Amino acid sequence: MRIPGSNIVLPLPNALPRENPIQNLKPGQILQATALSDTQNSQLKLQIGVTRLIAQTQVSIRSGQHLTLSVEKGGEFPELRLLTNLSREQLQANALKTLLPRQQPLAQLFDKIAIQLSNTSSNPAPGNVRQAIEGLVGRLLSTDQPQFQQQLRTALQNSGLFTEAHLLQGSGNPADLKLNLLRLFELINTLLPGKGLNPQQSAAALAASDSSGTPLPPDSPLRFLLDLLKQLDGGLARIQSNQLASLPQEDPTRQTWQFELPVRHNEQLDVFRIRLQKEPGKSGEKEDAVWSLALRMNLEPLGPMRVQLRLQGEAISSVLWAEQAETTSLIQNNLEKLRSALEKAGLDVMKLEACQGKSDGDEQLPRGLSLLDEKA
Structure with a gap:
């Protein structure tokens, strides 16, 4: 190095x-x-x-x-x-220095892709690029699928977090998000003048003129490709940042996984932001480990939502936030169904609450509310 x-x-x-x-x-x-x-x-x-x-x-x-x-x-x-x-920490820090300035939320990339797919009258994308985009979206997890719950686990495996590990095992999946984004990136790169434009240069190229000195119009196919290339680079940097943040820690009793999962819902695209943590319990025993899950999503017509879940042994607690009052009421009216389903799965429900509030906040829980009952 x-x-x-x-x-x-x-x-x-x-x-x-x-x-x-x-x-x-x-x-x-x-x-x-x-x-x-x-x-x-x-x-x-x-x-x-x-x-x-x-x-x-x-x-x-x-x-x-x-x-x-x-x-x-x-x-x-x-x-x-x-x-x-x-050391792993040094390699991680050096890589993040390069990735953090480039990364962009995957939601920005898929917002652009959704606009492109819905724009059938004026479509600046070449046919092979549009076909590749449609193939990428077609492989995404869909809430309309009858086996959504069963396929969710596979989608998490194909979120890009484990791409290299799967390739080393010789089991690269055609539905792997990172691989498909890389393929689309390479396809666009081969269509650009000069074949091999550095994605960090694409922002400057967007404002550049063509060979005749005329500024690129907003609906120019070249401008579209340059902009999409930049969005793809930012999305890939985001996946790599999540991979670095999810590397095994020195303490084997602690581990964090974080990733973003694109999901199709009612002909729209949303990105689930997921953070999964494993921490030792009070006694430090393996079976006493505490698992916590934070999930952020924005599904129409429910609006922005955030879910926090905590599992220790068979004891589970969850708090759900929704920004819209109607969604909060809907969740509250269905909490007993959720409790019944969890208990049917063999879990001991300690706490189950629905709250109204910002879905992107960093607050843990409302004052006086704990995920786990201290008496448990």
Whole structure:
């Protein structure tokens, strides 16, 4: 892994020039080093042998970390390449630095796709692109399907969170969301002038002119493709960010999975935002683990909703928020049916509530309300 800008720029005062072997380094030489400081302001203090130096790097390295370096360029200011495997936390942090500025909620991408599919009179998309979009949407989970509950688990597996794991097992699914978005991205990229436009450049290209110097009109097929390419890049970055956030933690008793799941509902597209957490119980025993689920959705005509669920053993509690008063009343009128279904599944319902409030808030529960009864 190359460290951008990893030039050694200045020996510290205790490294005398005539005793400094760093200037004699040759390309290909392997060095062992120790970090004497954390990376701060793109600078890092290193010790190589008896020589102490200051290196420039964008990689987050911690004080005391042992590094294996390869000399890329010799001379007065050698350039080194990091060979040491970084920790999972460091790799995760470095990847997120690249992904976070690009990511966009999947809802934005699928809003654009929905508009494109509904616009049959004026359609700027080439036929093969529209066909690919229709195929992508056709593979999404639909609430109209009679086996929605059974297919939900498969849809979660194909949400893009486990794409690489499935490919390594040789079981890539044609309905995998990330794979289908990548295929659509590549298809559009091959249709653009020059074949291979960097998606980060597409925003600037949207405002650019064509070869004759005429600005691209809003209904231009090229402008549509550039805009969709940018949305696809942002959606793929979002999936990758969720994958990084869902990596196994050092503490095996704790784990978080978060992902976004596109769903077809009444000829519309919605994106379920899901966060699943596993935490140890008070006793720390495996069977005492606490599972919590947070789900946000916006299905017409119910409007924005948020569900929080907590499961420990066979004890389950849930709170449902709805922004619309009519939806809140509807949920309250059906809570007993939900309770009966949960009990029929063998669960002990400790708490079941419906509240009116913002579905995108970060508040946990209304004051005085707990998911689990303390007496349980």
